Amino acid sequence: MTLVSRKDIEKRIQQIQQHIVHQKADACIISTPVNLYYLNGQIFDGYMYIMPDKEPLLFVKRPVSIEGDNVEYIRKPEQLPELLKKHNLSVPKSILLESDVLPFSGVMRFQKALEMPELKSVSGFLREIRSVKSDDELAQIRKSAISHARVYKQIPSLYRAGMTDLELQIEIEYVMRKEGSIGSFRSFGENMDIYMGSLLAGDNAQEASPFDFALGGKGIDPLLPLGSANKVLKPGTTIMIDMAGNYTPYLDDMTRTFSVGEIPEEALRAHQLSIDIHTEIISFAKEGVACADVYERTMEMVVENKMEQYFMGTTQQAKFVGHGVGLEINEPPVFAPRSREILQKNMAVAFEPKFVLPGIGAVGIENTYFVTETGLDKVTICEENIVALR
Amino acid sequence: MTLVSRKDIEKRIQQIQQHIVHQKADACIISTPVNLYYLNGQIFDGYMYIMPDKEPLLFVKRPVSIEGDNVEYIRKPEQLPELLKKHNLSVPKSILLESDVLPFSGVMRFQKALEMPELKSVSGFLREIRSVKSDDELAQIRKSAISHARVYKQIPSLYRAGMTDLELQIEIEYVMRKEGSIGSFRSFGENMDIYMGSLLAGDNAQEASPFDFALGGKGIDPLLPLGSANKVLKPGTTIMIDMAGNYTPYLDDMTRTFSVGEIPEEALRAHQLSIDIHTEIISFAKEGVACADVYERTMEMVVENKMEQYFMGTTQQAKFVGHGVGLEINEPPVFAPRSREILQKNMAVAFEPKFVLPGIGAVGIENTYFVTETGLDKVTICEENIVALR
Numbered sequence: 001m002t003l004v005s006r007k008d009i010e011k012r013i014q015q016i017q018q019h020i021v022h023q024k025a026d027a028c029i030i031s032t033p034v035n036l037y038y039l040n041g042q043i044f045d046g047y048m049y050i051m052p053d054k055e056p057l058l059f060v061k062r063p064v065s066i067e068g069d070n071v072e073y074i075r076k077p078e079q080l081p082e083l084l085k086k087h088n089l090s091v092p093k094s095i096l097l098e099s100d101v102l103p104f105s106g107v108m109r110f111q112k113a114l115e116m117p118e119l120k121s122v123s124g125f126l127r128e129i130r131s132v133k134s135d136d137e138l139a140q141i142r143k144s145a146i147s148h149a150r151v152y153k154q155i156p157s158l159y160r161a162g163m164t165d166l167e168l169q170i171e172i173e174y175v176m177r178k179e180g181s182i183g184s185f186r187s188f189g190e191n192m193d194i195y196m197g198s199l200l201a202g203d204n205a206q207e208a209s210p211f212d213f214a215l216g217g218k219g220i221d222p223l224l225p226l227g228s229a230n231k232v233l234k235p236g237t238t239i240m241i242d243m244a245g246n247y248t249p250y251l252d253d254m255t256r257t258f259s260v261g262e263i264p265e266e267a268l269r270a271h272q273l274s275i276d277i278h279t280e281i282i283s284f285a286k287e288g289v290a291c292a293d294v295y296e297r298t299m300e301m302v303v304e305n306k307m308e309q310y311f312m313g314t315t316q317q318a319k320f321v322g323h324g325v326g327l328e329i330n331e332p333p334v335f336a337p338r339s340r341e342i343l344q345k346n347m348a349v350a351f352e353p354k355f356v357l358p359g360i361g362a363v364g365i366e367n368t369y370f371v372t373e374t375g376l377d378k379v380t381i382c383e384e385n386i387v388a389l390r
Numbered sequence: 391m392t393l394v395s396r397k398d399i400e401k402r403i404q405q406i407q408q409h410i411v412h413q414k415a416d417a418c419i420i421s422t423p424v425n426l427y428y429l430n431g432q433i434f435d436g437y438m439y440i441m442p443d444k445e446p447l448l449f450v451k452r453p454v455s456i457e458g459d460n461v462e463y464i465r466k467p468e469q470l471p472e473l474l475k476k477h478n479l480s481v482p483k484s485i486l487l488e489s490d491v492l493p494f495s496g497v498m499r500f501q502k503a504l505e506m507p508e509l510k511s512v513s514g515f516l517r518e519i520r521s522v523k524s525d526d527e528l529a530q531i532r533k534s535a536i537s538h539a540r541v542y543k544q545i546p547s548l549y550r551a552g553m554t555d556l557e558l559q560i561e562i563e564y565v566m567r568k569e570g571s572i573g574s575f576r577s578f579g580e581n582m583d584i585y586m587g588s589l590l591a592g593d594n595a596q597e598a599s600p601f602d603f604a605l606g607g608k609g610i611d612p613l614l615p616l617g618s619a620n621k622v623l624k625p626g627t628t629i630m631i632d633m634a635g636n637y638t639p640y641l642d643d644m645t646r647t648f649s650v651g652e653i654p655e656e657a658l659r660a661h662q663l664s665i666d667i668h669t670e671i672i673s674f675a676k677e678g679v680a681c682a683d684v685y686e687r688t689m690e691m692v693v694e695n696k697m698e699q700y701f702m703g704t705t706q707q708a709k710f711v712g713h714g715v716g717l718e719i720n721e722p723p724v725f726a727p728r729s730r731e732i733l734q735k736n737m738a739v740a741f742e743p744k745f746v747l748p749g750i751g752a753v754g755i756e757n758t759y760f761v762t763e764t765g766l767d768k769v770t771i772c773e774e775n776i777v778a779l780r
Contacts, residue, residue, distance in 0.1 A: 031580075032580070033613060037612060042612060043612070043615065045581050062600055062706060063597075063598030063606065064705055064706045065706075097494070099495040099498075102494050103490055103492060103493065103494070104493070104497040104511075105490045105513065119494075170564070170567040170568060173563075174563075177560040177563065177564075178560060182611040183614070184584075184585040186613070190421075190493065191435050196573060208455045209453055210434045210452055210453050212435070220572060221639060222433070222639060223424070223427050223639045224572055224573075224574050249611060315455070316454045316455075327613070
């Protein structure tokens with residue numbers, strides 16, 4: 001079932017091998033699903049052992065169905081020195097690990113099992129190389145975006161007067177699954193609990209979130225305070241829909257705004273400002289441009305229009321306006337004031353200038369783009385104006 | 391929106407405080423959502439700082455809505471020494487952390503920010519105290535189990551001849567959400583990716599899983615190889631349904647078996663053996679009994695019936711027959727051969743003896759029970775025989 005080409009895998013392994021040499025390490029050991037998929041095309045419980053000058057070895061705990069000359073079955077990390085010896089390899093003195101994700105206790109045990117090598121993190125480097133996509137990866141993001149738009153087009157037909165935000169969200173989730181959504185929504189980091197994306201109706205968009213998302217929402221569970229609050233949708237308010245684009249292993253990201261009947265003129269103006277900012281950034285952001293400058297250019301337009309106090313929240317305001325997308329929803333680069341990243345060709349980015357208007361709700365759009373030499377190539381093809389639900 | 395009583399919180403904080411003293415540490419610092427909820431009743435991004443002899447302090451990054459005399463807002467861990475000084479507290483020399491869950495890099499940075507205290511893990515102790523439930527927790531598990539059964543009762547009405555396993559799963563997910571499922575499905579550990587539970591039809595139950603679940607399934611995505619394989623449901627095969635019991639913050643666990651029309655006699659016999667094992671274990675397992683003995687007693691009955699080669703899988707067999715449930719789906723204790731855990735009153739456990747029959751599919755049931763002084767109190771109230779779908 002793998003969708004990763006041999007060519008892509010070989011290129012990625014070479015990049016890791018060069019990084020091992022550059023870091024003066026002996027090996028890089030990969031054990032999280034996302035990076036195993038990226039570097040191996042299939043996931044397993046165990047360790048992918050990458051050396052600077054040899055084919056990688058796979059030390060597999062499960063499943064029993066992984067096959068190949070380079071596969072060794074293993075029960076626990078303490079067996080590694082012996083299994084390395086079997087392959088005429090010495091125990092590494094310095095290793096690269098996914099330290100930003102692997103739990104502390106597990107890394108300590110692993111280090112001891114390998115007779116205490118020096119540890120270095122490969123997480124940042126992997127996120128960096130993952131941020132520039134191959135043709136196959138871009139094609140999958142484009143495919144997710146097409147399914148995503150197909151789902152959003154059905155939203156007006158799902159609305160019934162008097163329904164709650166949660167009821168509408170559940171109808172959307174149901175259509176998503178029928179259109180091929182895989183369900184799970186992968187993110188990076190500790191503080192990103194989510195389920196299939198969020199729907200923010202009216203003043204629920206003002207709720208401050210404990211999570212690192214652009215906007216919050218009260219949610220229906222104290223352990224997952226995010227999104228729909230199970231309240232009836234009120235005429236004159238907006239519904240901001242930012243559901244997952246998880247239709248292939250690669251995610252796109254898209255937000256659209258709907259209204260319950262008519263909404264005030266100021267909401268339409270703020271929404272148009274979001275679209276105008278997109279239009280500006282599509283030609284401003286290109287290969288070689290600093291991500292911090294994209295944030296600054298966006299803020300200039302927000303300030304010119306005196307909309308700072310409603311931008312990216314009210315009581316709590318997010319300090320970024322976009323981010324990379326790929327196997328996880330929050331990849332590099334990030335459009336933030338202190339970002340040091342420079343846009344590169346074939347990065348895939350989501351841009352999401354949003355406004356939250358008290359008494360009305362959130363407005364604005366989020367699109368996914370590919371970075372080119374001349375600007376941003378729009379991947380999201382879906383109506384951008386506010387669609388009224390009746 | 392908190393559902394955690396002051397009484398429960400006070401008792402838990404006291405247990406942590408005694409543990410700090412016992413471990414000769416100065417403080418325990420909690421920062422993951424599940425344990426923040428358990429010890430504080432609400433989650434946030436930041437640190438709960440528990441001392442042996444004082445009210446806990448909350449160092450909050452976000453949301454901005456957390457209030458209280460004991461709340462300090464913070465941007466980064468490097469501010470902690472200064473903020474502790476403000477409260478006339480010295481920087482701790484030894485701390486307890488959730489080391490089994492927190493990422494390695496984050497712990498390293500945190501340790502440096504606190505001027506290099508000694509680190510000890512509190513993860514195991516927290517899982518241990520969480521395994522014995524309060525009355526409020528038991529009531530929530532019971533409530534989840536009632537909603538869970540309400541959903542499963544609707545399954546026969548969701549079936550249509552010629553549908554795929556995935557189509558049936560999507561219909562069940564839709565009903566789950568309408569009955570109050572929160573969507574997200576919390577588990578502990580690195581190797582438990584899942585989405586709303588699994589449905590295993592026919593020989594898909596034999597697929598070896600990379601994850602630590604009892605059974606596998608091929609799935610529809612190479613990054614989430616689990617559950618439905620998008621294949622048409624075939625007459626004469628079984629469908630094992632093990633979807634999430636996530637209707638309150640506390641999870642119950644339940645598996646039921648359905649058949650597509652008539653199935654062979656041997657499948658009905660194996661299913662009855664699973665029910666008979668439950669009947670035996672309900673009186674065998676009680677306060678004071680070793681969890682390893684529950685596993686051994688189960689295996690004795692499996693061997694007496696010459697069903698070892700079909701028990702808990704075929705090509706890959708799980709080496710446990712049950713586990714604790716609570717805020718996460720895989721809590722202690724575990725019914726496994728090398729488990730050292732002893733059953734305690736008010737533990738909540740799921741017991742799941744399952745058989746996989748080649749050419750037919752998986753059979754058996756999983757129920758949730760509370761441990762009492764005299765046996766197991768059945769929480770799962772739902773038809774146990776195989777229900778035929780037509």
